[in-house]
Amino acid sequence: MPKPDPKALLRQAGTYLKQHPEEILRAVKGALGLRFGVPIDALRYLARELGGGKKAPKDVLIEPAPPGIRFAATVDAMGTMLRASLIITVDELNVTLEEARVVCRISELSLSVIGDSQSPIAGLIKSGALDLSKPGNLVAFMPKRPPALIDAKDDKIVLDLLKIPQVAEDRRVRRALAVLTPVVGVRAIRTKDDHLDVYLRASLGGVPAALAAARAPV
Numbered sequence: 187m188p189k190p191d192p193k194a195l196l197r198q199a200g201t202y203l204k205q206h207p208e209e210i211l212r213a214v215k216g217a218l219g220l221r222f223g224v225p226i227d228a229l230r231y232l233a234r235e236l237g238g239g240k241k242a243p244k245d246v247l248i249e250p251a252p253p254g255i256r257f258a259a260t261v262d263a264m265g266t267m268l269r270a271s272l273i274i275t276v277d278e279l280n281v282t283l284e285e286a287r288v289v290c291r292i293s294e295l296s297l298s299v300i301g302d303s304q305s306p307i308a309g310l311i312k313s314g315a316l317d318l319s320k321p322g323n324l325v326a327f328m329p330k331r332p333p334a335l336i337d338a339k340d341d342k343i344v345l346d347l348l349k350i351p352q353v354a355e356d357r358r359v360r361r362a363l364a365v366l367t368p369v370v371g372v373r374a375i376r377t378k379d380d381h382l383d384v385y386l387r388a389s390l391g392g393v394p395a396a397l398a399a400a401r402a403p404v
Contacts, residue, residue: 250377267300286347364399368392
């Protein structure tokens with residue numbers, strides 16, 4: 187998977203702000219209300235930049251579906267080309283030194299076979315044998331579950347990003363969590379007006395712990 191060039195990202199961000207100066211005012215208003223907004227155009231740009239691999243999803247669509255976000259893409263599922271679409275809504279997010287727990291709800295999942303494939307996967311989808319209204323149950327039976335997946339049932343999927351060894355063992359991540367989690371938390375993640383908004387909560391009582399973590403040797 188290609189890595190985005192940080193300098194190119196900064197240039198694109200500068201160009202975007204010149205074309206959309208209203209984003210600066212929105213960012214200021216958001217900061218006053220403890221809200222951090224990301225234009226969904228930025229996610230679309232990253233999807234294009236990171237989608238150069240042979241097995242990467244193609245024709246990626248990202249759009250708001252308040253309070254969630256809709257993703258659609260053409261994917262290769264073991265040799266069967268599929269068009270997949272779904273809405274992801276973040277119901278809960280809890281980040282501490284011990285866990286980075288994300289509870290997501292998946293809705294409006296649809297899968298359609300591209301072409302005339304006769305593979306077992308194509309047969310299951312065309313027959314309607316898969317219950318797409320409960321995608322969590324399908325994920326739960328994955329033969330190789332990713333480390334971050336801790337639960338999946340009905341339309342809900344629960345992830346813990348600190349179960350990923352590369353993340354949990356990264357000293358920079360651990361230090362950032364030690365500094366930030368005592369004073370800043372996430373209340374909600376919602377989409378609105380083609381933005382992905384992260385609503386924060388602040389706790390001044392955690393300032394001493396955050397300062398102590400910042401001063402601690404790496």
